[in-house]
Amino acid sequence: MVNPAGIRLLLYCFAVIGINSQSIAADNLMPAAGVIENKQCLQCHEKTENKLVNSWRNSVHAKSEPVVDCVACHGHEHESVMVSVRQDQICRECHGGAKSPVVHSYASSKHGVLMQIEGDQQDWMQPLQLANYRTPGCSYCHMHAGEHDVSTSVRQDLMADSELEAVQDKVQSVCQDCHSPRYVARLLENGEAMLEIARKKIREADRLIEQAAGEFSEQALMPARQQMIKMRQHLLNVHLGVGHQSPDYQWWHGQPALDGDLIRIKGVISALRQAGFPAD
């Protein structure tokens, strides 16, 4: 029998050795104190942490405009690059304020609640792995073990099967730091089913609008199209509710809200068809 505890320990030893050897290497190349620019970061770290830099290059951060580069999160001072970079506040600066669904769905989850209560007692210098954190913040899941391609842990709405499988494997392994593998697997499987139901609602509404598009003017269809914009946000809410495990986003901001959108779109189309009908 393979002892999983032993494997963890072995991995942990390798990680410690790895981290130490990197810091020794980095010490030799340590830049002078003072402000550093992104170009300088890349010059050194492409050599010392090539894998990390490459994963960042693959990420949506590297491809966005303006680019979210090393200094955007780590700051310009080499002595303090790791001090606050793992904290949620860094992510929130771009990913919306407290009321934005992406932040609020996390904040109202049990993970987010524990972060609000205990986050200031957390040692944020710990590596993002092996349950070093009582509760996961943004970075623990989306940059687990220093992964710099955040999208590897994000389930986008429409994904190829292979991409989806990769994300699910990733999520399964991260959540397993704290939760039983079966619990995580069942949550993932249920989340997928829940998302598919949300998409069924969207497709039902979409089909009605598209059928009506040939018969009625765009102006007449405008209220239905506007409702569809809300519907897409509500689908996103289900995504966030599943991903961040917020029951409120899965439900009140998600499924029943989608039901309401569908009713209103049907109402618009019914009224158009009924108004058109006596003139036949």
Added chain:
Amino acid sequence: MHTRYLWIPLLIVTIAIPLGFYYVDWSKSGEGAGLYSRDWLPQAIFAYWNPDDFYESVKSVKGEFSGEQCVDCHQGVTPGIVNDWRKSRHSKPVNDQAVVYCSDCHGNNHDDLHLPTPGVCAACHAVQHEQFVDEKRYGFPSHSLAMERALDAKHFVDKPKAEVTACLQCHSVASKCDSCHSRHRFSAAEARRPEACITCHSGPPHPDDETYFHSKHGQLYLQEGKNWDWSKPLKKGNYPVPTCAYCHMDNGKHQVADKSIWGFGIKQVNPMSSGNEVKRNQWIKLCSDCHDPDWASGQLKQLDAERKQSWQKLYQAESILKGLRSDDMLSPSAAQRPPYPGDVPGDFMQRERIGFFEGQASAFYNVSPIERDYFEMWYFNNLKSYKGAAHGDVSFVNEGQVAMDSSLEKITQNAERLRQLAEAGKAIQDTSRKGKTDKGDNILQEIWLRGEYTEYNRDHN
């Protein structure tokens, strides 16, 4: 002489009552759970939200293990759980108590593990468990009745089960103590913080989080709460401002229902009944920990006034809808759309459900747009104002009232439009173009009875 009438009560006692009990037992014995257990099948994840009904042990490892062995292995498998436990009082008991290991709650046999329910915690925390169970006698809303409330909701039974999983996630507060004392730390201090409640007490029907944090109490908590000693019990003098638990679970009593006057806020109550007078006095006594009793009494009267005002508006909307229903002018009508959850399609008695006592709570889908407007007015706007008034957040009272006003206006206008539409339809029928009304019927049924989700919902519950 009159003994021949004796057979009626005798028949009731010997046949009807036992038959009733048997029927309830039978209806609860299906593969699902609750009163409609024969109508649905559970999702695998339900095992974790309702372990009493659905949990089955994982079978991946065989053998019996001691507490220390569990810890040794799980330090590697799921280190987060063990880290949490190490910091809990279970691993570091005081006063010569024994260490509470994994196996004490989950069992020793890895082939036959269980997910601890409140009954398991009761082995040590008897007083809290007794209070928690005692809550049931106060009826809904309640933590200890939350699971059966969810399982017996018509829309829960009707909808695809993967869709309504989130319902059970919150309603599992009846089945798991870790809804508030998160696992595996099980900290009392954590549950005393207001954030412990907000994963479930948030969102449009119960914005308890927002209304509390906006209130003066909540603002002070946000500014200073970090520095308070949360290990102290929820008693007078221990906290500068009240939190959710300080008021709703005063003195640490593990139930929230005994003082509830207006309940969930979804039906009107008489706040001056003798029973509510007792509850009112309990509130005044509690508020008097910090405030003048007369001031507290005044605040409660303001809440009563807010409720009265809201219900006047809700009843106006309800009477508009019931008027449309009487005149057969709701469109689509009950026959032109999928049935109300729990109703049978094509049922002879099928009709639109309006108002709390007819089952308004499930009327958020399979209804016409104007009924959905009323649902939102009743379940979202009304409760926004209620929670604002109850928690001392004037901005939410105002927003809720304004939202109710605009809902009422929208409902009034749409009702007028529906009446015009119905009149026009009637005129066509009067000129005996019967074929055309059938066509109108078909148009509506095509839109409302068909569609990917609508059909899926009909086939999957």
